[in-house]
Every structure is written in C-alpha cells, then in structure tokens.
Amino acid sequence: GNSVTQMEGPVTLSEEAFLTINCTYTATGYPSLFWYVQYPGEGLQLLLKATKADDKGSNKGFEATYRKETTSFHLEKGSVQVSDSAVYFCALSDLRGLTFGKGTHLIIQP
Amino acid sequence: GAVVSQHPSRVICKSGTSVKIECRSLDFQATTMFWYRQFPKQSLMLMATSNEGSKATYEQGVEKDKFLINHASLTLSTLTVTSAHPEDSSFYICSARKPTLNQGEQYFGPGTRLTVT
Numbered sequence: 001g002n003s004v005t006q007m008e009g010p011v012t013l014s015e016e017a018f019l020t021i022n023c024t025y026t027a028t029g030y031p032s033l034f035w036y037v038q039y040p041g042e043g044l045q046l047l048l049k050a051t052k053a054d055d056k057g058s059n060k061g062f063e064a065t066y067r068k069e070t071t072s073f074h075l076e077k078g079s080v081q082v083s084d085s086a087v088y089f090c091a092l093s094d095l096r097g098l099t100f101g102k103g104t105h106l107i108i109q110p
Numbered sequence: 111g112a113v114v115s116q117h118p119s120r121v122i123c124k125s126g127t128s129v130k131i132e133c134r135s136l137d138f139q140a141t142t143m144f145w146y147r148q149f150p151k152q153s154l155m156l157m158a159t160s161n162e163g164s165k166a167t168y169e170q171g172v173e174k175d176k177f178l179i180n181h182a183s184l185t186l187s188t189l190t191v192t193s194a195h196p197e198d199s200s201f202y203i204c205s206a207r208k209p210t211l212n213q214g215e216q217y218f219g220p221g222t223r224l225t226v227t
Binding site: 032034036043044045049089097098101103105 | 152154159216218220221
C-alpha cells in the first residue's frame, strides 16, 4: 500500500535558520502531495501542495518540489520564525483519501 | 474559501454514555467526508470515509458499531461514539473533500477533544 515517511522530530532550530524536513513516499500511480501544518490545539491546515512531477508548491515562505525520480517532497524554508513552531505532516492523496506521515514537531527558539 | 467546522470542540463524558460529534462544511458541498483519530504526538489515523447518502467505509480495526457515522447531507456528517470508554479518549478530526475530478486536498475541521471519565 501507499506510505509516507518523514524525518522524526523534534527538530529544534534558532530563529532565522534554514529549515529542511525530509519526506519520501511510496505509491502506485501519480498521487498528489501535500504538506499540512498543525498548530498546538488546532486541526490541520493545508500549507502547500503539488499535483504532478516537478511541480513546486509554495506558501508563507515554505517550498516543496515534487520529485518523482527520488519519490520525495522535502519541505524547505530559508528563514524560520518562532511562529513556525508546529507539527508538520507530509501526505499523499490516493483513491482512499490522504495517507499521512507521522509528523515532525518543529521548535523554533528565539 | 473552504471552511469546515466541528462541534463541540471539547467534550467530557462518563464511561458508558454516547457522544455525538458534528462536522459541517460551511461554504461548499462535500460529497465525501473523512473521520480521523489522533493520539498525542502521533499522526492522524483514518477511521472511516463517508459519502453522502450511503454507508460509511470503515478502516480495518475500526468498530463500525461503536463509531457510528451518518452523512445525512452534503454539508453535515456526524460521528457518534457509543458506550464510550476511557480508551476512546482522543482528538477526533473530520475533513471534507470538494467534488472535483482530481482527488485533491481535504479541508480539515479544528478537531474535537473527547475525554471519557
């Protein structure tokens, strides 16, 4: 079946540091790929998405490129802020719905 | 926009009672809604998929007689936890999908924190 693997956290960075959260997937066909963010005590919010190979999703300074050759969708941001502290989930969309990775807890220290 | 609401946001109930959680798509019609369960510091576990007007499809290991799902309209799905026990305490999140040609993204509700005492 389909699966998503993302780096385990927590990931702790200083403000203005460069962020990379790795995500790789296993899937049949050509799924859409997503990054969702969950702030403390809240539900999930869509951060960005890509629907086909080589697409780049971007939002709020975050970017991720759909790499079919490496089956990856790594999340990056050039300069993180304290307000980016949250749990980030990589996911793919298939016929059943969304398959999530286990989430990466990101902590940004001032 | 695509806003999904859940009610209640928090509920505490006694063991043996039943609890109903509502999920509404506020500004779009959702032919498919999903119910997830999230344990502390863990990922979301898909419980079931519900399509308007038909029976829900439950994931393996999820008891359909315990977690009753009703998708009565294109904007409302309900999850009823029957005869709740402390181990049912969790964060329940619903999501809704727009009827588009592609599978597309899901729009998530803010979640419901259930505590069974």
